[in-house]
Structure formats: C-alpha cells, structure tokens
Amino acid sequence: MLEARLYLLQRASAMLLVPLLLAHLVMILYAIEGGLSAAEILGRTRGNLLWAAFYGLFVTAVAMHAPIGLRNILREWTGWRGRSLDFATLGFGALLLGLGLRAVLAVTV
Amino acid sequence: MQDTADREEMLTVEIWRGREDGALQTYRVPRRESQTVLDVVTWVQRNEEPALAYRFACRVGMCGSCAMQVNGKPRWTCRTHVSRVAENGLLRIEPLANLPRIKDLATDMAPFFEKWQGARGRHEPTRTRHEPMAPVSSESPARKAANAGIECINCAVCYAACDVVGWDENYLGPAALNRAWTLANDERDADKAGLLQAVSQSGGCHSCHSHGSCVEHCPVGLNPTAGIAGLKRMTLAALMKGEL
Amino acid sequence: MMRASRNHPGWWAALGHRLSGLALALFLPVHFLVLGLALDSDAALDSVIAWTDQPLVKVAEWGLVMLLTLHLGFGLRVLALEFLPWRDPLKTLISLGAGASVLAGLLFWIVAL
Numbered sequence: 001m002l003e004a005r006l007y008l009l010q011r012a013s014a015m016l017l018v019p020l021l022l023a024h025l026v027m028i029l030y031a032i033e034g035g036l037s038a039a040e041i042l043g044r045t046r047g048n049l050l051w052a053a054f055y056g057l058f059v060t061a062v063a064m065h066a067p068i069g070l071r072n073i074l075r076e077w078t079g080w081r082g083r084s085l086d087f088a089t090l091g092f093g094a095l096l097l098g099l100g101l102r103a104v105l106a107v108t109v
Numbered sequence: 110m111q112d113t114a115d116r117e118e119m120l121t122v123e124i125w126r127g128r129e130d131g132a133l134q135t136y137r138v139p140r141r142e143s144q145t146v147l148d149v150v151t152w153v154q155r156n157e158e159p160a161l162a163y164r165f166a167c168r169v170g171m172c173g174s175c176a177m178q179v180n181g182k183p184r185w186t187c188r189t190h191v192s193r194v195a196e197n198g199l200l201r202i203e204p205l206a207n208l209p210r211i212k213d214l215a216t217d218m219a220p221f222f223e224k225w226q227g228a229r230g231r232h233e234p235t236r237t238r239h240e241p242m243a244p245v246s247s248e249s250p251a252r253k254a255a256n257a258g259i260e261c262i263n264c265a266v267c268y269a270a271c272d273v274v275g276w277d278e279n280y281l282g283p284a285a286l287n288r289a290w291t292l293a294n295d296e297r298d299a300d301k302a303g304l305l306q307a308v309s310q311s312g313g314c315h316s317c318h319s320h321g322s323c324v325e326h327c328p329v330g331l332n333p334t335a336g337i338a339g340l341k342r343m344t345l346a347a348l349m350k351g352e353l
Numbered sequence: 354m355m356r357a358s359r360n361h362p363g364w365w366a367a368l369g370h371r372l373s374g375l376a377l378a379l380f381l382p383v384h385f386l387v388l389g390l391a392l393d394s395d396a397a398l399d400s401v402i403a404w405t406d407q408p409l410v411k412v413a414e415w416g417l418v419m420l421l422t423l424h425l426g427f428g429l430r431v432l433a434l435e436f437l438p439w440r441d442p443l444k445t446l447i448s449l450g451a452g453a454s455v456l457a458g459l460l461f462w463i464v465a466l
Contacts, residue, residue: 076276103388181357321363
C-alpha cells in the first residue's frame with residue numbers, strides 16, 4: 001500500500017513542519033533585523049547543538065515532505081508515471097537531505 | 110402568428126453535437142416560465158433536431174441520468190432552472206466532463222460505474238436472508254456518518270467536477286469513494302479490510318486533494334470530500350495497526 | 354482553460370498550495386547550497402549575502418517568505434479538513450482562516466522589511 005504510506009509520511013511530516021516552520025519564520029525575522037552577515041548568523045549557530053538538532057530535524061522533515069508533493073504534481077500534470085517517477089522523486093528527496101544536512105553542518109560545526 | 114414569435118423572448122442555446130471531434134451548434138429556443146435546462150434540450154430535440162441524443166428518465170431529480178455541463182458546470186438538468194444559469198440569455202450545453210462521449214449529450218458512464226466496483230462499493234453481507242435482520246441504532250456515530258452519504262443518485266456530477274479525475278485515470282472519484290465510506294460505516298458489512306485495501310490502491314482515497322469541487326456541485330448536497338477524509342483517517346489507523 | 358466548475362475558494366486554495374509548494378521545492382536546493390558555502394569560508398557566504406542586498410533580490414526574498422506562509426496557511430487548511438471533525442460551517446471558517454493567515458503574513462513582512 002505505497003499510496004497510504006506516502007500519505008502517512010507526507011501528513012506526518014506536515015504536522016511536524018508546522019511548529020518548525022513557525023520557529024524558522026521567527027528566526028528569519030530576528031536574523032534580518034539590522035541586516036544579515038555571515039559572522040552574525042554563524043556566531044549564533046556554530047557549536048550550538050540545539051540549532052543543529054532543530055535544523056537537522058527540519059531538513060529531514062522537508063526531505064520527506066517535498067518529494068511526495070512533487071511526485072503528485074508530476075503524476076497529475078505531466079503524466080509521468082511508474083517506477084522511473086518513484087525513483088526520480090526519491091532521488092530528489094536524497095538530494096534535499098544531502099544538501100540540507102551539509103548546510104546544517106556548515107553553519108553549526 | 111409570426112408577430113407573437115417575434116415578440117417572444119428567445120434563448121440562444123449552444124449544444125454539443127457529435128463525439129469527441131464534434132462541435133457546438135446554435136439553436137434559438139423560446140423562453141418559458143419555470144423552464145428547466147432539460148426542457149430546453151427536449152424542445153430542441155422535438156422541434157429542431159430529432160436526432161439529438163441525450164439521457165433523462167424521471168425529470169424530478171431522483172434517477173441521476175440527465176446530468177450535463179451547463180455553461181461550464183456539471184448540473185442535473187431536470188432540476189436546474191434556466192433563470193438560474195443562463196448568462197445574458199445564453200446557454201452552452203455539453204456532455205458531462207471526464208467521461209467518454211458517445212453522441213451529442215450522451216456520455217459512456219461505464220468507467221464511472223466500474224470505479225464504483227473498484228472502490229468495492231457494494232455491500233458484503235454478514236448474514237443470510239434466513240437470519241433475523243441486524244439491529245442498527247440510528248443514533249450510533251457510525252450510522253450517522255453513513256446516513257450523511259447515502260442519498261447519492263449516481264448522477265456523476267461530482268465525477269465531472271473533480272480535477273483529480275481528469276488528471277489521473279486511475280482515480281476512483283468522489284462518488285465511488287463516498288459509497289465506500291458509507292459501507293465502511295455500515296456495521297452489517299462483512300469485509301472492512303477488503304474495502305480499506307480497495308480504497309488504498311493507487312488512485313484511491315489518498316489521491317484526493319480536498320479541492321471540494323464535488324461538494325460545490327453535488328446536486329443533493331452531499332459532502333464526498335468529508336467522506337474521503339474519513340477514509341483517509343480510517344486507512345491510516347489500519348496502516349498503523351498493520352492491518353493494511 | 355479555466356473551467357467554470359473550478360471557480361470556488363477551495364479550488365483556488367488548492368492551486369495556491371500546489372504552486373507555492375512547487376516553487377519552494379525548486380528553491381530549497383539553492384538555499385542549501387548557499388548555506389553550504391560557509392564550509393569554504395565565512396567570506397564566501399558573506400559575498401552571497403552582499404549580493405542579496407540588491408533591491409530586486411530583496412523583493413524575491415520577500416516573495417519566498419510569502420510562499421512559505423502561503424504554503425503553511427493552505428497546508429493547515431488541508432490538515433483541518435482531513436483531521437478535524439467536519440461540520441459545514443467549519444469549511445467557511447477554515448477558508449476565512451487561511452485567507453486571514455495569509456493576509457497577516459503579508460502585513461507582517463511589509464512591516465518587517
């Protein structure tokens with residue numbers, strides 16, 4: 001029952017993303033106050049395990065959430081179906097997870 | 110005689126003729142009081158176009174056979190008054206969307222009813238006719254949920270209104286899933302597991318994006334989106350218990 | 354083709370939800386790559402941040418944040434429709450709520466920038 005599992009994953013990640021996203025929005029607002037700089041951002045995030053955990057979780061949830069939505073859009077709007085689509089969107093998820101975790105690493109370690 | 114006809118208020122009616130590769134043809138139809146869209150189609154068939162193909166039976170909103178696209182929206186034509194839908198005296202009447210066209214306003218309803226079967230939209234009994242009838246409380250939450258969905262007349266208006274039906278040829282559609290939801294809430298039904306599996310295939314309840322076009326257009330005021338959401342919750346519960 | 358049967362709040366909300374999600378999904382890899390620049394040096398990240406100071410980029414960034422609040426608002430609508438006990442007045446309420454949250458987001462960011 002692939003569809004039911006994907007549905008569960010997408011809705012569960014969505015529920016997880018709601019509070020994470022709200023926190024992220026507040027963070028953006030806080031960060032842009034008085035202009036952005038690498039030193040300011042990194043000074044806040046480097047060596048902070050809490051930030052690493054927060055954004056690590058965020059990236060993981062997004063990497064589950066986005067490919068499932070993308071798969072629906074491609075299925076319904078382009079007619080791309082079957083295994084090749086499943087693997088392509090899985091690959092997109094892996095890309096998001098890889099790049100995302102690398103970014104978390106870059107700003108927290 | 111000619112004089113009265115000239116002074117008569119007329120409707121401009123465009124009607125689809127032919128199959129997929131057909132075209133709209135324009136007719137002038139006299140406006141009548143309390144006229145329905147089905148009255149208009151019938152007038153054209155009797156006075157202008159004897160070969161015009163269309164379906165109807167009861168004319169009172171029970172049989173579900175007369176649905177067509179009227180000015181772009183699917184409607185039951187026998188209960189749709191011209192006064193409510195004509196735009197500046199213009200009506201555009203086409204066969205129901207999302208179904209293969211047979212001729213003029215008649216569509217092939219077979220895919221619609223096949224999906225009804227695909228959603229396991231039929232009762233699997235727990236008892237035989239030789240046993241006493243099962244007592245079902247009309248007050249139980251499950252029975253109330255089922256009652257909310259059982260007045261469907263199979264007109265396929267929701268099926269024609271649904272975008273996902275148009276995007277995914279496997280999607281079972283609002284009517285079939287609504288039927289499955291009523292059965293899922295029927296304590297006399299013997300095969301819940303089979304039903305939940307049927308609606309969890311590719312094109313099942315999880316394909317619904319809650320656009321709500323079915324709710325907007327259902328002529329008898331049902332809410333298939335709510336029923337499909339119920340199926341989503343029910344299948345999730347089964348999935349997490351390892352029963353799916 | 355715009356079908357008449359699509360012109361209702363639920364359909365527009367779903368379209369907004371889908372398009373904002375699509376745009377965010379395409380933007381995310383870029384966002385991650387830019388933050389990853391900090392692996393090389395702080396200066397590399399700073400050079401991108403300096404680039405984002407241009408007015409046009411600022412507008413685009415504001416658009417991205419709007420996309421995020423839009424996707425959140427419309428997503429909450431879907432979750433409410435699917436997981437909250439459904440009553441008909443609730444549907445209107447949810448559409449109004451999604452609209453209000455989007456409007457609030459808009460005001461919020463106009464004030465913020």
